Amino acid sequence: MDVQKPGRMSTAETRESGEIVARARAGDAEAWGELYREFAPAIFRFCRRALPTREDAEDATMEIFMKIRDKLDQYDATRPFTSWLYKVSANHCWDMLRRRKIRQDKETDDLETLPLEHPDPNQLDQLIEKRTSEEVRKALDKLGARARMALVLRYYSDMSYDEIADSLGVRRAFVGVVLLRARHELRHALEGTGAMAAGGVR
Amino acid sequence: MTSPPNDARPAGPGHLDEMTCMLYLERQLERSRALEVSAHTQSCDSCRTLLRAMERESRLLTRAMLEEEEPLPARIASFQERVRRSMQWIWMVAFGLGATAIYAMYTSYIEPVQTRMEQAGFGGTSLLSMLIFQGSFWNGWQSVVSLVEVLALVTIAGFALAFARKRIRRGSALALVVAGICGLFASPQPAAATEFRSGASIEIAKDETVKGDLYATGQDISIDGTLDGDLIAWGQEATIRGHVTGDVILFVQSARIEGQVDGNVRGFCNNITVTGTIDHNLMIWAQVIHVDSRGSVGRSITSFSQTLGVDGKVGRDMLIFNQSTRISGTVGGSIDERSETLTIEDSAQIDGPVKFEGEKEPHVSKKAKLASEVKFTQHVRHRQEFGKSSAFWAGVLAVAFALYGMVLFLAMPAFSQEAVQSAENIGASLGLGLLVFFGVLIGSIIAMCTLVGLFVGFSSLFVWLIAVFAAQPVVGALMGQWILGRTKETWPLIGRMMLGVFIIRIATLLPHLGWLIKLGVVLWGLGAISLALYRRFQPAIAAQAPYVPPSAPLTPAGGAAA
Numbered sequence: 001m002d003v004q005k006p007g008r009m010s011t012a013e014t015r016e017s018g019e020i021v022a023r024a025r026a027g028d029a030e031a032w033g034e035l036y037r038e039f040a041p042a043i044f045r046f047c048r049r050a051l052p053t054r055e056d057a058e059d060a061t062m063e064i065f066m067k068i069r070d071k072l073d074q075y076d077a078t079r080p081f082t083s084w085l086y087k088v089s090a091n092h093c094w095d096m097l098r099r100r101k102i103r104q105d106k107e108t109d110d111l112e113t114l115p116l117e118h119p120d121p122n123q124l125d126q127l128i129e130k131r132t133s134e135e136v137r138k139a140l141d142k143l144g145a146r147a148r149m150a151l152v153l154r155y156y157s158d159m160s161y162d163e164i165a166d167s168l169g170v171r172r173a174f175v176g177v178v179l180l181r182a183r184h185e186l187r188h189a190l191e192g193t194g195a196m197a198a199g200g201v202r
Numbered sequence: 203m204t205s206p207p208n209d210a211r212p213a214g215p216g217h218l219d220e221m222t223c224m225l226y227l228e229r230q231l232e233r234s235r236a237l238e239v240s241a242h243t244q245s246c247d248s249c250r251t252l253l254r255a256m257e258r259e260s261r262l263l264t265r266a267m268l269e270e271e272e273p274l275p276a277r278i279a280s281f282q283e284r285v286r287r288s289m290q291w292i293w294m295v296a297f298g299l300g301a302t303a304i305y306a307m308y309t310s311y312i313e314p315v316q317t318r319m320e321q322a323g324f325g326g327t328s329l330l331s332m333l334i335f336q337g338s339f340w341n342g343w344q345s346v347v348s349l350v351e352v353l354a355l356v357t358i359a360g361f362a363l364a365f366a367r368k369r370i371r372r373g374s375a376l377a378l379v380v381a382g383i384c385g386l387f388a389s390p391q392p393a394a395a396t397e398f399r400s401g402a403s404i405e406i407a408k409d410e411t412v413k414g415d416l417y418a419t420g421q422d423i424s425i426d427g428t429l430d431g432d433l434i435a436w437g438q439e440a441t442i443r444g445h446v447t448g449d450v451i452l453f454v455q456s457a458r459i460e461g462q463v464d465g466n467v468r469g470f471c472n473n474i475t476v477t478g479t480i481d482h483n484l485m486i487w488a489q490v491i492h493v494d495s496r497g498s499v500g501r502s503i504t505s506f507s508q509t510l511g512v513d514g515k516v517g518r519d520m521l522i523f524n525q526s527t528r529i530s531g532t533v534g535g536s537i538d539e540r541s542e543t544l545t546i547e548d549s550a551q552i553d554g555p556v557k558f559e560g561e562k563e564p565h566v567s568k569k570a571k572l573a574s575e576v577k578f579t580q581h582v583r584h585r586q587e588f589g590k591s592s593a594f595w596a597g598v599l600a601v602a603f604a605l606y607g608m609v610l611f612l613a614m615p616a617f618s619q620e621a622v623q624s625a626e627n628i629g630a631s632l633g634l635g636l637l638v639f640f641g642v643l644i645g646s647i648i649a650m651c652t653l654v655g656l657f658v659g660f661s662s663l664f665v666w667l668i669a670v671f672a673a674q675p676v677v678g679a680l681m682g683q684w685i686l687g688r689t690k691e692t693w694p695l696i697g698r699m700m701l702g703v704f705i706i707r708i709a710t711l712l713p714h715l716g717w718l719i720k721l722g723v724v725l726w727g728l729g730a731i732s733l734a735l736y737r738r739f740q741p742a743i744a745a746q747a748p749y750v751p752p753s754a755p756l757t758p759a760g761g762a763a764a
């Protein structure tokens with residue numbers, strides 16, 4: 001893959017942000033401000049992708065940072081700060097969505113059945129070819145909460161399958177299924193109708 | 203239970219299934235299986251195309267999610283200040299300064315003024331008149347100026363320190379306020395020709411002539427000679443027996459004008475007696491105003507007082523807001539009066555029409571020479587009704603506030619939104635509100651004491667008043683939002699504001715606690731408005747957030763290049 005994997009920092013950067021985190025943990029207000037300035041845009045965008053409205057995203061961003069400030073001493077400094085940050089964010093957003101009882105019927109079904117088709121590659125290629133980022137974002141808005149969250153965790157936050165399993169509360173073995181189903185849903189949404197969706201979803 | 207997806211096998215006639223492709227792309231397959239897939243794609247066009255298509259799909263997804271199609275909301279950019287602990291001390295300083303100022307004001311000025319006022323027969327005056335009249339009692343403005351100056355200096359020093367440490371961004375809101383107050387101090391700097399005199403007694407002797415304006419503070423101020431300029435007097439007693447060629451501005455307990463004033467006489471006094479001549483206008487807030495039979499006012503009289511007696515001559519019109527008025531002299535123009543009683547005596551002569559709005563019929567002597575009959579409009583005493591059905595009047599007041607808020611919200615929808623948003627920042631709003639409430643009030647009054655600062659003082663006081671009254675709608679809108687949820691549209695916001703205002707008005711009816719709630723709401727709202735105003739003039743705040751490139755959401759500029 002030639003796309004830069006997002007959400008992961010180089011060792012030097014990790015060390016640098018590690019220092020800032022350490023200072024913030026020690027109560028250095030300036031470091032805390034730096035931390036906020038550095039990560040707030042990314043966390044806001046994360047929330048924006050995962051949650052239905054802009055207002056929700058704004059609220060969630062602030063709540064997440066309040067949480068982070070309170071929990072900063074629980075952060076294990078041997079692990080990358082960003083993964084912890086995203087983990088907290090993912091948990092917060094997922095809780096928020098679950099509290100609202102956003103319809104989950106789409107997600108509770110057939111997790112156990114594996115989509116093992118070999119879709120028409122050219123059809124899929126064509127579908128992807130024509131789409132702009134804007135269209136993809138609009139399509140994302142139409143997905144079920146879990147499908148959307150799964151895609152965000154994987155393709156925005158670059159979380160590992162283990163981390164995704166943990167955040168979404170599914171077994172590690174089924175993260176792939178959730179992701180693939182999410183992709184199918186997305187193709188559906190991109191198509192408008194399901195007729196051409198590659199993968200022959202439902 | 204099915205087997206985990208990692209064990210997925212190719213579907214169809216020898217082709218890879220989609221799940222295997224995805225897991226392969228995401229490096230989730232076991233090594234042996236990955237090698238198999240890799241080998242298969244070497245020979246199978248269809249699978250290779252599928253793999254490539256899915257990879258493009260992943261990239262498209264990542265790109266779509268990482269793109270920054272909208273700027274970081276100002277709310278989030280500004281929220282930083284709330285989570286920064288460093289800001290807390292700023293508000294502590296603000297609260298501290300505010301509390302010190304209030305305490306100092308109370309113990310040094312209000313308390314002694316209250317006692318002295320009672321001794322001087324000022325009992326039962328309103329807060330406004332207390333504020334106005336206290337000028338005649340205290341130790342001189344110098345002490346106030348130095349108090350506020352010290353407060354301002356301390357704050358400025360704090361901010362300079364903070365700026366040097368690059369720690370403050372939003373905190374400079376306070377600096378702005380303080381700078382504003384200092385600006386108010388700076389603006390009424392005296393013109394070169396102004397002479398300052400202070401002391402227990404200030405006198406311009408009979409044969410003395412002073413060129414230029416005179417600013418006098420003292421116990422007794424007497425002008426027996428000639429003052430070729432304006433006179434601004436602060437003190438207990440002021441007597442003009444000589445000649446003032448300019449205007450006279452008085453803040454004294456008792457004033458006597460026995461000589462000649464070529465300009466206007468304006469001021470706030472307990473009592474003023476005119477036995478001499480004022481060529482232009484007389485405009486006075488006082489308890490007792492008396493124009494003696496020898497006294498004359500060349501142009502008009504505007505009076506806000508308890509009792510007004512005119513035995514002498516008035517060249518033109520009279521505008522009167524009094525408790526009682528008695529006229530036995532000559533009035534060249536019309537009289538427009540709102541008061542309780544009006545008495546026109548035998549010797550009176552009024553050349554213009556007389557309009558009187560009051561509670562009782564005017565006493566008009568039949569011998570008096572009037573140009574026309576007195577036009578009388580009877581007034582009902584509202585205050586008594588107020589007591590009887592306070593709930594009704596509270597309702598009326600609530601409606602008035604809601605309407606006022608509606609007008610403001612409609613006139614400035616964007617700014618209202620910002621103000622309501624700022625109100626969410628309770629600590630900052632209250633702190634700033636405290637400072638602005640007292641700072642601007644004191645600053646304006648000080649500025650008004652001098653001619654140059656008069657306009658600045660009046661206009662800032664005016665804006666301050668608008669903001670004080672707008673505080674309730676702003677806080678109301680926030681409370682409405684708490685109940686009915688957030689909104690970005692104007693009319694729904696107005697609806698929430700009205701709900702909130704009614705709740706606040708009901709809360710202010712509570713005995714004992716009511717006034718405290720009212721004060722809290724005013725400080726809170728005023729602070730929110732000030733904060734929003736400050737943000738208006740600082741539009742670059744959102745831009746301060748660092749740009750995070752699409753390719754790496756969690757790495758600042760450096761990471762983007764990777």
